[in-house]
Amino acid sequence: METQMREIGEAAKRASYSLASLSTGVKNQALQVMAKALEDRVDMILDANKQDMEAGRAKGLSGALLDRLMLTRDRIKEMAEGLRELTGLADPVGEVIKMWSRPNKLKVGKMRVPLGVIGIIYEARPNVTVDATGLCLKAGNAVILRGGSEALHSNLALANVISTAAVSAGIPEGAIQLIPTIDREAANIMMKMNEYIDVLIPRGGSGLINAVTANATVPVLKTGVGNCHIYVEEDADLDMAQRIVINAKTQRPGVCNALETLLVHEKSAVEFLPSVAEALRDKGVELRGCPRTCEIVSDCLPAAVEDWGTEYLDLILAVKVVKDLEDAVNHIHTYGTKHSEAIITNSYQKASFFVQRVDAAAVFVNASTRFTDGHQFGFGAEIGISTQKLHARGPMGLEELTTTKFIIFGDGQVRS
């Protein structure tokens, strides 16, 4: 196993050196050929997926898991479209971010270059095989994929189709590799292949992410949970506040940038809470309130202390009346996960204070937390939303799959 993994690592590293200087045209052409190959080979891919689905049913996987595992003609078409969309995005590689002159006339510049080899560890969704590969490739990286055991046949089929297509279009061999075994040892080795892998990106639930963070010695780009808050100030436009709260809680409750706790200034509570509670109830949202909330809103369940720290990912909302802005910020720092936090206010000072003080990947004034998203921010694509602070924070697009190197041009300078 060690030997096989080392071979995979070496091949990826070798490929990464030539990938780094491929032109945008070659990469885009490869993405087109890969998309076409997916569509051409759809029957073969569906056959492979059928094996996984049957094994999954036999193993008694849940309906939700089976749904994530399942491929259809439409889903494969979507993956192909995703690859084609990447061709329209700017290539981050080669950009010289800045360049300056030193007193000794050395020219020092900072150039964007690929990270090198990216390892992706993921769970049951076979679409990650294609989506993550496309993003890594467009940013000039080789990729080593390690998918969930339930999806092995699907992943093998997909990886085979796209890597063969890529090579035929001029991408070096070894640039796209899937680990062809479900042996857990392979993942453990992968997490410590510092020599060959420059960064690991776990894609999946918090169990997977925590396991990778705990065991990897390779640096990890970590996406995380979102226990997001909206704080409604005493001077807020309450109609706007209600529209934003409803949107952030109900437009898609199962995602990390959905609202989980509503904080309301005590002076707005009596006017705001009954109305927003009714609107939320109409959308099927269960409320869990602090004692003051329960006084104001009839039939609100009392919140337990765990509620403040819970990412429900469901039609449930915790509600708390707070004394003031500072109280709200303290609550967010105590229970938040530094993902997306919003204030609704008409006060310039309060908006500034909130933006300044709240420590989170995305801090909003008068807008829904649901906008924390690579597409919504205009990045065109997204590999995930980072809640860590190193390298990348918030939605990660192509730029976050690159690093920089210093380039220094001299005419004989030596150091004295």
Add this chain to the structure above:
Amino acid sequence: METQMREIGEAAKRASYSLASLSTGVKNQALQVMAKALEDRVDMILDANKQDMEAGRAKGLSGALLDRLMLTRDRIKEMAEGLRELTGLADPVGEVIKMWSRPNKLKVGKMRVPLGVIGIIYEARPNVTVDATGLCLKAGNAVILRGGSEALHSNLALANVISTAAVSAGIPEGAIQLIPTIDREAANIMMKMNEYIDVLIPRGGSGLINAVTANATVPVLKTGVGNCHIYVEEDADLDMAQRIVINAKTQRPGVCNALETLLVHEKSAVEFLPSVAEALRDKGVELRGCPRTCEIVSDCLPAAVEDWGTEYLDLILAVKVVKDLEDAVNHIHTYGTKHSEAIITNSYQKASFFVQRVDAAAVFVNASTRFTDGHQFGFGAEIGISTQKLHARGPMGLEELTTTKFIIFGDGQVRS
């Protein structure tokens, strides 16, 4: 121990929230007060250092180690000057790097903010206590220091002086803390305090750095070894090449950006090597050459394969004759540590190829590798030179001690 460490972590995290919004004026004033306090308390600090020195001698520490451990009036003066110099540097916090409008009129911006709490794990040099604290503080971060056991008394004295001074100048309590024990368990707990520490920076030899990388679950900013190369092309200005090689090898051989292996195009070898070998020998450099080098240079020792991978940090140089540019780049990718690599050439194409292809933190054309340094690049200060690719690569200044957050200004936008 767990409890004590948690208290330290909590205090640092709490301090970090108010530190993040301190004005540059307050931070600079605190740096001045800290510098003055070091000078005022020099006798007390020297007394504490004497205890460490006596214990060190009794334990039989090497002369080099004792020298690193020793404080003098001049060295304390230097630390104070270092803090004062930081007041002249631009404060990175609060800079909005870019801001753009979305079609729905959301304004999305990326603002530079402190990392939060930085953990520094270091060895015998007590000056790190002051230098690292100054850098962290100027970038708005709280710091938790864990120094080497040999320097405990010195570090306690230094940390006490600067933290007391800082608090008197308006820095929050908890912003500067030293772990007051030599128990190894403290360091192990620190490496896993993901809840309180945002990033760990090990400062010291590769043993320390590897131990932290292997054990930490907190993200690590890693500095590394430099097995640096200079490649002399067939068309190089050989006088320039010789000046640069001599400088890179001998100006300060014990540092990570010093030259370790010289690569020479086979067409330049006969002309270049005898002359550069003589100049190097005059400076006391021992040469270890490939077979072809040994043919050209009399009394050159034969290089073993280990020589290509060795960071000598000494007056020793490995020398290899290569077939061409591609051969040179392959050698660098096989044996290099991705630190600093240089080409000496007059060819535009060859310079471009080298800059494009070589995967390293700093790639030079016609200049000495010794310039890979925060001060030489114009950053004004440096916490180390990163050889990893995430977050920061190459010399790390104040900017690298920050992260960003997205700030989003709306007027009621919801997601559809």
